[in-house]
Amino acid sequence: MADPFDHVQALVRDHDIDRYLTALFAAPEHRGGLLALYAFNSEVARVRDLVNDPLPGEVRLQWWRDFLTGTEHGEASANPVAAALASTIRRYHLPVEALIALLDARVFDLYDDPMPTLTDLEGYAGETSSALMQLGSIILAGGEEPGTCDAAGHAGVAYGLTGLLRALPWHAARRQQFLPADVLDRHGVDPETMFRGEMTPELGAALAEMRAHARHHLDRTRAQISCIRPEVAPAFLPVCLVEPFLKVMERKGFNPFRDRAELSQIYRQWIIWRAARRALR
Numbered sequence: 001m002a003d004p005f006d007h008v009q010a011l012v013r014d015h016d017i018d019r020y021l022t023a024l025f026a027a028p029e030h031r032g033g034l035l036a037l038y039a040f041n042s043e044v045a046r047v048r049d050l051v052n053d054p055l056p057g058e059v060r061l062q063w064w065r066d067f068l069t070g071t072e073h074g075e076a077s078a079n080p081v082a083a084a085l086a087s088t089i090r091r092y093h094l095p096v097e098a099l100i101a102l103l104d105a106r107v108f109d110l111y112d113d114p115m116p117t118l119t120d121l122e123g124y125a126g127e128t129s130s131a132l133m134q135l136g137s138i139i140l141a142g143g144e145e146p147g148t149c150d151a152a153g154h155a156g157v158a159y160g161l162t163g164l165l166r167a168l169p170w171h172a173a174r175r176q177q178f179l180p181a182d183v184l185d186r187h188g189v190d191p192e193t194m195f196r197g198e199m200t201p202e203l204g205a206a207l208a209e210m211r212a213h214a215r216h217h218l219d220r221t222r223a224q225i226s227c228i229r230p231e232v233a234p235a236f237l238p239v240c241l242v243e244p245f246l247k248v249m250e251r252k253g254f255n256p257f258r259d260r261a262e263l264s265q266i267y268r269q270w271i272i273w274r275a276a277r278r279a280l281r
Contacts (some may be wrong), residue, residue, distance in 0.1 A: 004080035004087075005032040008039035011081065015042045021269060022237035025276040026140055033092055033139040034235070036084035040064075040099070041132055043081055044106050054110040061103050061110075068096050068103075092143040094135055101127045114177040114191070118213065121164075121180050122157050129163070130156025136235030137228075146232045151224040155239045158217035162242045165210055165249060166261040172197060183209055197257040207256070211246055218242050233279035240275035241268060 012020045012035050019038045026034050044064060051057040067082055089096065105127040108115075115121050134152035138145070164171075164178045171178055172194050184191060187206040194203055221239060228236055241263075248254070249261050263271075 002080070004084040005036065007080035008032075008035045008084045011042060012038045015046065017265070018238055018241060018268060018272070021272050022234055022276070025237060025272075025280065026234040027231060030140050030142070032084070033088040034136050036081070036088040037094075037132065037135055037139065039081045040085045041102070041128075044103060045109075045128075047106065048109045051110075057110040058107065061106060065100060065103050068099055088139065092139050094138060098131050098135060102131050109176075112175050112177070114181045116180065117182045118180045121161070121178065125157040125160030125164075126153055128156075129160035130154075132156065133159075133235050133238075137232040140232040140235055141229070146229065147227055148232060148236075151221060151227055151236070154217045154220040154224065155236055158214050158221055158242050159239050161210060161214040161217070162245050165207065165214070165256075166245060168194075168207075168256045169197065172257075179206060179210065199255045199257055207249070211249060214242065214246060218246075228279070230280050234276065237272055237275055237279065240271055244268075244271055 009020075009032075012023070016038055020035070023031055023034045023038065044061060047057045047060050051060070064082075067086075088094065089099075105124050108124060115124070130153045133156045134149055137148045137152060140146070168179070175195050177191060177194075179189075179194070183206050184194075187202045187209070189200070189202045189206050193200055218239070221236075244263055244267075245261055248263065249256070251259075254261075
């Protein structure tokens with residue numbers, strides 16, 4: 001059987017290039033565990049794209065839930081991501097409850113129900129993006145508590161909100177609403193105009209509020225940067241892309257349905273390299 005850690009490295013490189021690049025700055029002895037965590041996240045984050053109906057998506061997530069609770073049906077070791085994740089959980093004593101909470105949050109992805117409130121969206125980002133940063137920090141600390149819970153909470157929300165803002169046109173095209181209903185209502189946004197790909201002044205105001213909220217969490221992250229030890233810093237490196245992506249979306253006349261909130265790959269690599277150089281000193 002091929003080494004499952006070779007498989008997770010290739011999977012993350014193909015489906016989550018930014019996290020793959022940040023993982024390259026992790027200590028070699030812990031890099032495999034970090035990539036196993038990211039591969040698991042990639043597998044569950046892509047479920048909506050791999051199914052045509054919520055039910056088979058629920059089945060896929062339930063398989064992972066059964067695997068994590070030790071009641072999986074079939075041989076989990078045949079799944080290289082599961083095998084690598086199981087080894088990582090054992091080695092670093094990762095809290096399985098956090099991984100199950102991540103799965104539970106991802107159930108929202110399968111349906112077209114609107115995100116109710118900004119608080120709910122923060123909770124979603126906390127159980128997905130923030131959880132990855134905290135679990136990654138535990139791995140890079142060799143299984144010890146790294147003291148980064150608060151920093152991971154804010155960093156993950158900043159990164160998660162920014163990613164969802166970038167993905168607005170793709171979500172809107174399939175009538176998926178991650179923008180909180182209370183924020184849209186506050187600015188008088190008709191969701192149907194968003195689903196049709198129409199940029200309106202009302203939507204622009206709602207997006208500006210969301211970007212400001214992402215910046216709020218980014219500022220809180222920066223205020224806690226001193227608690228992040230150099231050896232666990234690679235788990236936080238994805239957040240270095242938040243500011244550049246927000247600046248793209250804040251350009252005058254930017255229309256998310258017409259203009260891509262994107263940076264060239266070489267520029268993204270340079271941003272990550274510069275942030276890693278500073279963090280690992």
